[in-house]
Amino acid sequence: MGVLEGKKGLILGIANDKSIAWGVTKSCHREGAELGFNYLGDALEKRVRPLAESVGSTLVEPLDVSDDAQLDDFFAKVEAKWGKLDFLVHSIAYADKNALKEPFSQTSRQAFQQALDISAYSFIACAQRAAPLMAEGSAMLTMSYLGSVRAVPNYNVMGVAKAALEASTRYLAYDLGTQGIRVNAISAGPIRTLAASGIGDFRTLMSKAARGSMLKRNVTQEEVGNAACYLLSDWASGVTGEVHYVDGGFSGGVGDPGEV
Numbered sequence: 001m002g003v004l005e006g007k008k009g010l011i012l013g014i015a016n017d018k019s020i021a022w023g024v025t026k027s028c029h030r031e032g033a034e035l036g037f038n039y040l041g042d043a044l045e046k047r048v049r050p051l052a053e054s055v056g057s058t059l060v061e062p063l064d065v066s067d068d069a070q071l072d073d074f075f076a077k078v079e080a081k082w083g084k085l086d087f088l089v090h091s092i093a094y095a096d097k098n099a100l101k102e103p104f105s106q107t108s109r110q111a112f113q114q115a116l117d118i119s120a121y122s123f124i125a126c127a128q129r130a131a132p133l134m135a136e137g138s139a140m141l142t143m144s145y146l147g148s149v150r151a152v153p154n155y156n157v158m159g160v161a162k163a164a165l166e167a168s169t170r171y172l173a174y175d176l177g178t179q180g181i182r183v184n185a186i187s188a189g190p191i192r193t194l195a196a197s198g199i200g201d202f203r204t205l206m207s208k209a210a211r212g213s214m215l216k217r218n219v220t221q222e223e224v225g226n227a228a229c230y231l232l233s234d235w236a237s238g239v240t241g242e243v244h245y246v247d248g249g250f251s252g253g254v255g256d257p258g259e260v
């Protein structure tokens with residue numbers, strides 16, 4: 001019997017089969033969870049729907065997390081279909097491409113607000129709509145990166161957004177802990193995905209992360225997925241407000257200090 005058997009969970013943020021959210025989906029499906037998904041726009045629906053159907057899902061709805069009306073509508077559909085929710089995975093981020101290439105000091109107000117809104121506030125917006133559907137023992141999870149606590153070349157405003165996301169994880173965990181709901185983040189090492197392709201010189205980041213890690217390699221979507229399953233399951237019943245690194249040991253700092 002899988003560790004998520006009998007649980008219903010939302011996985012937000014699949015763009016394609018390279019998405020970290022798809023790695024999480026495969027693990028959660030293998031562990032017995034019933035899953036629901038969102039997609040951003042018609043173009044991505046064509047990618048997401050077949051993936052969702054391949055894991056037996058019948059809950060696939062549009063959701064742009066920057067729009068409160070869409071958030072209300074999405075979670076109303078979840079409540080109507082399932083009536084309850086055992087876990088929520090938030091695997092969503094966005095920043096203007098130029099803001100990930102230009103010097104950080106040139107970040108515009110608009111790029112800052114958009115990155116923080118979609119990549120950090122949206123976790124709070126989802127949590128406040130998901131929590132009323134959750135009973136004690138439920139769990140929420142988001143995806144972060146080391147750029148939250150270190151200045152990583154080209155990560156720029158997204159690093160600031162991840163710092164806000166990690167702080168939000170702790171405050172949500174504090175707040176929702178009184179209801180027995182756990183809230184954690186995974187800080188993943190760099191993985192080649194659609195979102196990652198927007199980060200300037202991502203290839204160099206990948207190779208430095210592999211060389212500087214204890215395992216001397218990059219991590220995979222599947223490894224993030226397996227760690228996610230643990231954090232979403234009852235096995236992690238005493239774990240909340242945590243940022244859990246899945247980065248082959250890079251953040252432990254055995255690599256060259258200059259290698260990020």
Ligand code: NAD
Binds near residue numbers: 190
């Ligand atoms: P991805 O492109 O596959 O996923 C990003 C998702 O965000 C997409 O599905 C996209 O549709 C969604 N999204 C963007 N704006 C949205 C909006 N307004 N409303 C709804 N959805 C929206 O890339 P990924 O790398 O799998 O990213 C998933 C998460 O993992 C992100 O938070 C990212 O920062 C984080 N992360 C990625 C890496 C990496 O190296 N790839 C490392 C650590 C953390």
